[in-house]
Amino acid sequence: MNEVVTSLTAAARQLEAPDSAVLKLAPEDCLEFEAGARLGGLSIAYQTYGELNAAKSNAILVCHALTGDQHVANVHPVTGKPGWWQILVGPGKPVDTDRFFVICANVLGGCMGSTGPASINPETGEPWGLDFPLVTIRDMVSAQARLVDHLGIDTLFAVIGGSMGGMQVLQWAASYPERVFAAVPIATAARHSSQNIAFHEVGRQAVMADPEWCGGRYLTKGCRPTKGLAVARMAAHITYLSDPALHRKFGRNLQDREQFTFGFDADFQIESYLRHQGMSFVDRFDANSYLYLTRAMDYFDLAAEADGKLANVFMGTKSRFCVVSFTSDWLFPTEENRKIVHALNASGARVSFVEVESDKGHDAFLLNEPVMFDAISGFLDGAWRVRSGA
Amino acid sequence: MNEVVTSLTAAARQLEAPDSAVLKLAPEDCLEFEAGARLGGLSIAYQTYGELNAAKSNAILVCHALTGDQHVANVHPVTGKPGWWQILVGPGKPVDTDRFFVICANVLGGCMGSTGPASINPETGEPWGLDFPLVTIRDMVSAQARLVDHLGIDTLFAVIGGSMGGMQVLQWAASYPERVFAAVPIATAARHSSQNIAFHEVGRQAVMADPEWCGGRYLTKGCRPTKGLAVARMAAHITYLSDPALHRKFGRNLQDREQFTFGFDADFQIESYLRHQGMSFVDRFDANSYLYLTRAMDYFDLAAEADGKLANVFMGTKSRFCVVSFTSDWLFPTEENRKIVHALNASGARVSFVEVESDKGHDAFLLNEPVMFDAISGFLDGAWRVRSGA
Numbered sequence: 001m002n003e004v005v006t007s008l009t010a011a012a013r014q015l016e017a018p019d020s021a022v023l024k025l026a027p028e029d030c031l032e033f034e035a036g037a038r039l040g041g042l043s044i045a046y047q048t049y050g051e052l053n054a055a056k057s058n059a060i061l062v063c064h065a066l067t068g069d070q071h072v073a074n075v076h077p078v079t080g081k082p083g084w085w086q087i088l089v090g091p092g093k094p095v096d097t098d099r100f101f102v103i104c105a106n107v108l109g110g111c112m113g114s115t116g117p118a119s120i121n122p123e124t125g126e127p128w129g130l131d132f133p134l135v136t137i138r139d140m141v142s143a144q145a146r147l148v149d150h151l152g153i154d155t156l157f158a159v160i161g162g163s164m165g166g167m168q169v170l171q172w173a174a175s176y177p178e179r180v181f182a183a184v185p186i187a188t189a190a191r192h193s194s195q196n197i198a199f200h201e202v203g204r205q206a207v208m209a210d211p212e213w214c215g216g217r218y219l220t221k222g223c224r225p226t227k228g229l230a231v232a233r234m235a236a237h238i239t240y241l242s243d244p245a246l247h248r249k250f251g252r253n254l255q256d257r258e259q260f261t262f263g264f265d266a267d268f269q270i271e272s273y274l275r276h277q278g279m280s281f282v283d284r285f286d287a288n289s290y291l292y293l294t295r296a297m298d299y300f301d302l303a304a305e306a307d308g309k310l311a312n313v314f315m316g317t318k319s320r321f322c323v324v325s326f327t328s329d330w331l332f333p334t335e336e337n338r339k340i341v342h343a344l345n346a347s348g349a350r351v352s353f354v355e356v357e358s359d360k361g362h363d364a365f366l367l368n369e370p371v372m373f374d375a376i377s378g379f380l381d382g383a384w385r386v387r388s389g390a
Numbered sequence: 391m392n393e394v395v396t397s398l399t400a401a402a403r404q405l406e407a408p409d410s411a412v413l414k415l416a417p418e419d420c421l422e423f424e425a426g427a428r429l430g431g432l433s434i435a436y437q438t439y440g441e442l443n444a445a446k447s448n449a450i451l452v453c454h455a456l457t458g459d460q461h462v463a464n465v466h467p468v469t470g471k472p473g474w475w476q477i478l479v480g481p482g483k484p485v486d487t488d489r490f491f492v493i494c495a496n497v498l499g500g501c502m503g504s505t506g507p508a509s510i511n512p513e514t515g516e517p518w519g520l521d522f523p524l525v526t527i528r529d530m531v532s533a534q535a536r537l538v539d540h541l542g543i544d545t546l547f548a549v550i551g552g553s554m555g556g557m558q559v560l561q562w563a564a565s566y567p568e569r570v571f572a573a574v575p576i577a578t579a580a581r582h583s584s585q586n587i588a589f590h591e592v593g594r595q596a597v598m599a600d601p602e603w604c605g606g607r608y609l610t611k612g613c614r615p616t617k618g619l620a621v622a623r624m625a626a627h628i629t630y631l632s633d634p635a636l637h638r639k640f641g642r643n644l645q646d647r648e649q650f651t652f653g654f655d656a657d658f659q660i661e662s663y664l665r666h667q668g669m670s671f672v673d674r675f676d677a678n679s680y681l682y683l684t685r686a687m688d689y690f691d692l693a694a695e696a697d698g699k700l701a702n703v704f705m706g707t708k709s710r711f712c713v714v715s716f717t718s719d720w721l722f723p724t725e726e727n728r729k730i731v732h733a734l735n736a737s738g739a740r741v742s743f744v745e746v747e748s749d750k751g752h753d754a755f756l757l758n759e760p761v762m763f764d765a766i767s768g769f770l771d772g773a774w775r776v777r778s779g780a
Contacts, residue, residue: 035652134652194636194660195628201661202625204654205668206596209617227599235592235625238585243720246584252691260689262425262524264594264681268688270584271591278595291654298658299650301642330633330720 010078011111011284018113019077020045020070020106023150031108031142037133041122044147045113046070046105049089050097052151057387059153060095060380061144062104063161063168066293067233067285069112072104073097078284087368094377099384100157107168108143109135109293111286118219118286130216135292137164137300141171148179155179157387158380162186162324162365163332164293167300170340174302177317182383184376186324187365189336190310190343191301196331199239200294203232207287216288229287230278237277242328242361246270303343310343317344320386321351322379324372326364352379400468401501401674408503409467410435410460410496413540421498421532427523431512434537435503436460436495439479440487442541447777449543450485450770451534452494453551453558456683457623457675459502462494463487468674477758484767489774490547497558498533499525499683501676508609508676520606525682527554527690531561538569545569547777548770552576552714552755553722554683557690560730564692567707572773574766576714577755579726580700580733581691586721589629590684593622597677606678619677620668627667632718632751636660693733700733707734710776711741712769714762716754742769 025031027040047070052059062072062085069076073083073090089095089102106114109132117132124131148156159172159180166188173183189196207213210228214221238246250270254260257267266272306312321344325337334355344351354375358364365372384390415421417431437460442449452462452475459466463473463480479485479492496504499522507522514521538546549562549570556578563573579586597603600618604611628636640660644650647657656662696702711734715727724745734741744765748754755762774780 130654191642193633194640194642194658195631195633197642197658198624198628198636198660198664201656201658201664202621202628205624205665206599206621208654209596209621210599211601231592231596231599231621234588234595238588238592241585243583243585243723246588250584252581252584252587264520264598264685266591268584268587268591270588274588274591275595295654333633 014078014112015118018045018106020047020113022046022113023147025146029146031139031146033133033139034136035134039115039133042108042115042143043113043119044105044108044115044143046103046147047072047074049073049102050100052101052153056153057155057157058099059101059103059148059151059156060158060160061148061156061172062089062095062102063144063159063165064104064107065161065163065165066297067281067290068165069110070104070106071112072102079280084366088373088376094373095160095380096377103147103151105144105147107135107140107293109140109289109296111289114143116286117216117288117292127219129219129288132288132292135296137167137171137296138175140296141168141175144168144172145176145179155181158182158184158383160184160186160376163188163362164297166332167297170302173317173319173321174305174313177314177319180319181387182320182322182380184322184324184379185337185340186372187326187329187332187337187362188340189332190303190340192298193336197298199236200298202235203294204291206231206235207291213287218287224282225287226282229282229285229290230275232290233281234274234278237274239331240361240363242330242359244328244359245361248359310339311346314344314347314349317347317349319349320379320383321349322375323351323353324365324375325355326358326360326362326369327355328359329362329364331362404468404502405508408435408496410437410503412436412503413537415536419536421529421536423523423529424526425524429505429523432498432505432533433503433509434495434498434505434533436493436537437462437464439463439492440490442491442543446543447545447547448489449491449493449538449541449546450548450550451538451546451562452479452485452492453534453549453555454494454497455551455553455555456687457671457680458555459500460494460496461502462492469670474756478763478766484763485550485770486767493537493541495534495537497525497530497683499530499679499686501679504533506676507606507678507682517609519609519678522678522682525686527557527561527686528565530686531558531565534558534562535566535569545571548572548574548773550574550576550766553578553752554687556722557687560692563707563709563711564695564703567704567709570709571777572710572712572770574712574714574769575727575730576762577716577719577722577727577752578730579722580693580730582688583726587688589625590688592625593684594681596621596625597681603677608677614672615677616672619672619675619680620665622680623671624664624668627664629721630751630753632720632749634718634749635751638749700729701736704734704737704739707737707739709739710769710773711739712765713741713743714755714765715745716748716750716752716759717745718749719752719754721752
């Protein structure tokens with residue numbers, strides 16, 4: 001019980017005083033949300049790794065996924081676990097911090113120090129809740145651009161990310177083509193599919209069905225929709241894994257018992273695992289943030305910015321692209337990634353495409369996948385040779 | 391509002407006085423549950439279509455799926471909709487009621503008139519709730535066998551069903567090989583996979599997270615976990631459809647609007663559709679029944695009865711089999727159905743196998759699939775020629 005209380009306190013502290021650098025925009029420096037709102041004074045919490053060179057040409061922006069955050073390659077301040085991409089980012093790693101200056105910002109709408117629905121609305125002195133304007137992928141990228149400006153970086157050497165992070169990569173390449181030298185969208189899509197939206201909607205309904213959600217005002221009222229958010233996380237988690245991976249990892253194995261209990265306890269290991277995923281998630285994530293970020297993904301449809309023609313979004317781009325997908329990813333299947341590649345080809349962009357053979361499903365992008373590592377380091381090496389004139 | 395109240399009343403009435411024939415077993419006629427309980431006086435609600443011939447050789451037992459019931463081919467007494475397999479069962483249909491006597495019973499643990507957790511526990515005078523013993527697929531089949539005995543039928547000409555219905559078909563062939571002349575398991579598996587269990591566990595957690603579930607005693611306490619059950623149904627419903635079918639049917643189309651609301655209303659048609667599926671389900675289904683029946687499917691592992699060797703389950707069977715799967719069914723994929731076929735081959739059984747090309751996902755077995763119809767009617771024709779000596 002103590003452990004939970006401690007981590008709750010730790011999570012709450014990240015909202016007010018995150019264990020990160022924070023860029024606080026001036027009150028008059030307003031961000032125009034796609035939803036129509038204009039907000040000044042936003043906070044953008046971020047981590048950096050490595051050193052920015054004198055020419056400010058070696059910066060790589062990492063974009064995190066739905067439930068990720070800025071703690072890419074350091075011990076997480078709430079969970080105490082390694083950074084979510086520590087396997088890929090660090091000294092001597094494919095994204096080599098001995099060579100590159102790596103930046104990762106908590107997304108707008110998040111809950112690890114960047115402004116979001118759990119932040120205080122200065123006009124009321126209370127948490128925004130659902131009064132916070134809806135955030136889109138484009139808004140997240142606009143906020144990140146403010147941070148890149150603040151760091152004095154004109155052109156990012158690379159922007160890289162998987163899943164919702166990959167959406168941000170694509171949006172960067174679309175919104176700021178001249179500021180992106182190389183782009184690595186991984187296990188993502190240029191638009192959220194009907195099935196993707198459906199799973200997100202189930203998660204949102206699970207949160208909103210929890211009476212402790214209180215119409216989004218749970219922080220003000222001192223309650224927390226932990227059960228609803230845990231169910232949402234459990235449902236989502238299944239979509240991150242593949243059927244073969246679940247079979248290999250859990251099969252029909254029983255949990256700490258020889259036979260069925262003929263009841264509703266977690267008889268199977270997969271049940272116990274999912275319950276754990278649900279319960280540990282609620283300790284580190286804000287329920288309204290979950291609603292906002294899933295909605296941002298649902299709304300994402302890059303081609304809609306160009307009359308439905310994705311190729312037109314990238315027309316004339318000088319950025320280089322490396323698109324990565326995984327064979328067993330059924331949430332963002334290869335087909336969706338290939339559509340990005342086709343559009344880039346049609347737009348005349350330089351693009352390489354790697355479909356990695358893996359049975360680990362969507363989560364493969366976070367795991368030990370040597371073929372992905374080789375693809376990323378090879379691509380970055382080549383691009384860096386061009387960029388640095390070596 | 392009136393409509394809901396009416397259908398609630400109609401649903402409640404089905405528990406006490408179903409619009410079906412009901413076999414009421416004698417108090418001393420006990421069914422031995424796999425979970426260890428012995429219960430007498432069980433009710434088995436059922437429908438029949440067509441006429442039993444003098445030789446009692448033309449009976450076909452239809453087994454329903456998780457949320458189905460005995461109303462295969464008549465207007466449903468609660469929803470007012472056509473029977474769930476009216477497309478397949480009826481005069482001149484593939485399961486031709488001009489020729490065959492078709493029986494379908496509400497499963498044990500269900501909520502349309504057969505005894506289940508919403509039934510009254512005679513010892514307390516209150517609904518059983520979670521005190522009802524857990525039901526397995528084998529228990530369902532045992533109860534059905536009592537009904538078949540009662541109807542004076544020695545050998546069923548055929549047993550047919552999809553999904554959980556297909557599990558019952560396999561269990562019939564395993565438990566009563568001499569009473570099954572022909573078996574048609576459709577879109578099913580000989581065991582529930584880890585991913586299948588995972589989705590069910592999410593649904594159960596959604597129900598049990600609803601405070602109105604009241605530890606399963608909601609009927610006694612006069613409340614109903616409608617929100618939790620609706621979320622469970624929404625999550626499950628996604629698994630019944632395929633990604634391409636969702637794309638074709640809904641895509642990213644908006645519901646009754648031109649642009650995003652930038653909020654959490656049902657902007658997309660798929661959201662509106664899912665919400666409707668959730669809300670209409672709770673009007674006709676009991677939440678505890680949902681827990682029991684999903685658990686019955688999770689526990690199903692036919693090979694476990696024979697030291698993990700599925701072929702041994704069917705060894706020496708004289709039944710004929712026709713196994714049907716659908717290319718886009720990712721809940722009970724062709725691979726799982728093929729395992730049944732391989733086991734039947736290894737056991738020396740007569741078996742034909744049809745993988746139907748369809749983009750409709752798991753629900754294809756309920757829909758207009760001419761190749762499935764042809765396979766079933768062709769198989770039944772051939773088997774009937776043998777059975778009737780024609």
